[in-house]
Amino acid sequence: MSKWYQDTEAGHDVFTASRVRLVRNLEHYPFPVRLSEADGRELVEKLETGLKDIGAADGREFERIPVGSMDQEAREALKERRVINGAAVSKEGPESLLLSADERVSITLDGEDHIRLQCICGGAGLNELWSEADRLDDYINERFDYAFHEKYGYLTAYPTNVGTGLRAAVTLHLPMLSVGKQFGKLVNEMSRFGVAVRGLYGEGSENYGALYELSNQKTLGMTEEEILSLVQQMAERLAVSERKIKSLTLRNHRLDMEDEVCKSYGVLKYARRLSVKEAMTYLSQVRMGVTEGLLKLSEPVNLYGLMMEIQPANMKLLASEDEKSDIRQARAAYIRKRLPELA
Amino acid sequence: MLCEKCKIREANIRYTEVVGGVRTEHNLCSHCAREMDFGHYAAVFDTDYPIGRLLSDLFGLDAEQGESEEAGLEQVVCPTCHTAYSDFVKDSRFGCPDCYRVFDLLMSENIKKIQGSDTHKGKRPRFGHDEGREASGKSEKEKLAASIGLLDSKLKEALAEEEYEQAAAYRDQIRELKERLKENE
Ligand SMILES: [Zn+2]
Numbered sequence: 001m002s003k004w005y006q007d008t009e010a011g012h013d014v015f016t017a018s019r020v021r022l023v024r025n026l027e028h029y030p031f032p033v034r035l036s037e038a039d040g041r042e043l044v045e046k047l048e049t050g051l052k053d054i055g056a057a058d059g060r061e062f063e064r065i066p067v068g069s070m071d072q073e074a075r076e077a078l079k080e081r082r083v084i085n086g087a088a089v090s091k092e093g094p095e096s097l098l099l100s101a102d103e104r105v106s107i108t109l110d111g112e113d114h115i116r117l118q119c120i121c122g123g124a125g126l127n128e129l130w131s132e133a134d135r136l137d138d139y140i141n142e143r144f145d146y147a148f149h150e151k152y153g154y155l156t157a158y159p160t161n162v163g164t165g166l167r168a169a170v171t172l173h174l175p176m177l178s179v180g181k182q183f184g185k186l187v188n189e190m191s192r193f194g195v196a197v198r199g200l201y202g203e204g205s206e207n208y209g210a211l212y213e214l215s216n217q218k219t220l221g222m223t224e225e226e227i228l229s230l231v232q233q234m235a236e237r238l239a240v241s242e243r244k245i246k247s248l249t250l251r252n253h254r255l256d257m258e259d260e261v262c263k264s265y266g267v268l269k270y271a272r273r274l275s276v277k278e279a280m281t282y283l284s285q286v287r288m289g290v291t292e293g294l295l296k297l298s299e300p301v302n303l304y305g306l307m308m309e310i311q312p313a314n315m316k317l318l319a320s321e322d323e324k325s326d327i328r329q330a331r332a333a334y335i336r337k338r339l340p341e342l343a
Numbered sequence: 344m345l346c347e348k349c350k351i352r353e354a355n356i357r358y359t360e361v362v363g364g365v366r367t368e369h370n371l372c373s374h375c376a377r378e379m380d381f382g383h384y385a386a387v388f389d390t391d392y393p394i395g396r397l398l399s400d401l402f403g404l405d406a407e408q409g410e411s412e413e414a415g416l417e418q419v420v421c422p423t424c425h426t427a428y429s430d431f432v433k434d435s436r437f438g439c440p441d442c443y444r445v446f447d448l449l450m451s452e453n454i455k456k457i458q459g460s461d462t463h464k465g466k467r468p469r470f471g472h473d474e475g476r477e478a479s480g481k482s483e484k485e486k487l488a489a490s491i492g493l494l495d496s497k498l499k500e501a502l503a504e505e506e507y508e509q510a511a512a513y514r515d516q517i518r519e520l521k522e523r524l525k526e527n528e
């Protein structure tokens with residue numbers, strides 16, 4: 001079964017991916033941070049046993065991954081592919097993951113909270129993801145009683161998740177908007193509307209690949225539908241601005257844009273060594289070239305998927321033994337192989 | 344280092360804000376941090392990352408405040424998971440579902456500040472949740488007593504600061520809790 005990020009990206013432009021995350025905790029158990037190693041293990045086993053048939057109920061296969069006993073790099077790779085979050089990478093003690101074969105659904109057990117349920121897909125699709133998560137949530141709840149408070153709703157380890165426990169997020173590709181001088185200000189202003197925007201990949205203060213994730217800040221006092229529609233609306237606003245700048249640039253500076261996009265393609269197709277930063281920068285340009293019709297590839301390729309695969313930890317997993325000594329060389333070779341010829 | 348906002352008090356809170364891939368470090372005094380518009384702060388409430396100590400100050404006590412009162416609040420401990428209020432302040436993290444009941448009155452205002460609301464709307468568990476069921480009926484009394492103790496010190500604090508409106512609110516809450524305590528006996 002192919003992964004969600006290997007499916008076609010046709011029709012996606014600014015909306016690169018969508019994600020819905022629910023946090024849930026069981027009654028009568030302290031949150032993971034207050035659980036002893038033994039109790040944590042018992043809880044994980046109990047959850048795993050109770051949810052062992054989730055694949056049959058959901059109609060796809062699930063794999064059980066013992067994150068707690070994996071090394072940092074393997075965990076880091078899961079994080080790069082957006083399966084687990086940063087906290088789950090560094091957490092000590094028992095921690096487990098139920099992951100659907102397409103990696104669209106991931107259920108982290110005993111991470112920051114007892115249960116972190118996430119559904120992710122390419123392009124737009126918050127509403128579908130929410131119905132999927134809602135259904136899976138009910139499936140889990142049929143087997144386990146949740147910690148729920150009349151006033152505060154679903155109880156979570158952090159007060160920033162309490163209430164619905166819902167984070168709805170859209171990954172936006174903003175290669176034009178993000179280079180504008182006003183971008184920082186625009187991002188800051190988004191918080192006035194109750195959403196946050198953060199860079200997805202990069203190092204220090206640098207963003208690689210112009211991918212940004214927009215999500216709701218508040219989880220309490222709004223219904224799930226209200227949260228979803230807020231995030232959707234705000235994401236659309238940014239997408240509209242991005243498209244507007246793109247079409248203006250295309251109209252007035254088409255050759256400049258074409259030149260930049262084609263040079264980027266050329267580098268990716270012929271370079272012998274690529275750092276993450278270089279690869280992300282050129283892949284971002286190529287992705288824009290493809291969505292704007294400036295570049296025609298002979299066959300479809302999921303460029304966002306490729307961006308995840310060439311991240312440091314995943315690249316190491318994909319590289320052969322001989323290649324591991326020079327990962328930048330491996331990255332260039334991998335991209336050359338994966339990037340289709342021009343049509 | 345002096346607080347970047349008032350440039351008067353010593354900065355004792357540092358937080359890193361990442362906006363659009365740009366990381367900025369801010370140094371504020373506890374006073375100014377509390378005054379800050381949460382919308383602006385919110386960029387750090389990054390989707391999935393633990394906010395760790397970021398909220399400490401907001402949940403905590405004023406650093407300038409007398410130590411005796413602080414000690415009083417720190418003593419409040421969740422009977423179920425033994426998280427002390429001071430732990431909660433330090434990590435901005437609860438230890439167990441019962442912490443919400445134990446620390447409710449202490450932190451409800453702050454939850455409102457972060458979340459813009461203190462009341463859940465939306466989905467409720469569709470299975471198994473027995474309304475009003477208590478994990479341990481015995482400790483309900485303890486919890487009420489603990490909450491009253493806390494409120495009492497909050498009340499004194501408010502009176503000392505001449506925040507009479509706030510004090511009246513605490514007084515009403517204490518009265519309500521005492522009634523519940525009576526019902527519980
Ligand atoms: Zn200040």
Ligand SMILES: [Zn+2]
Nearest residue numbers: 421424439442
């Ligand atoms: Zn507790």
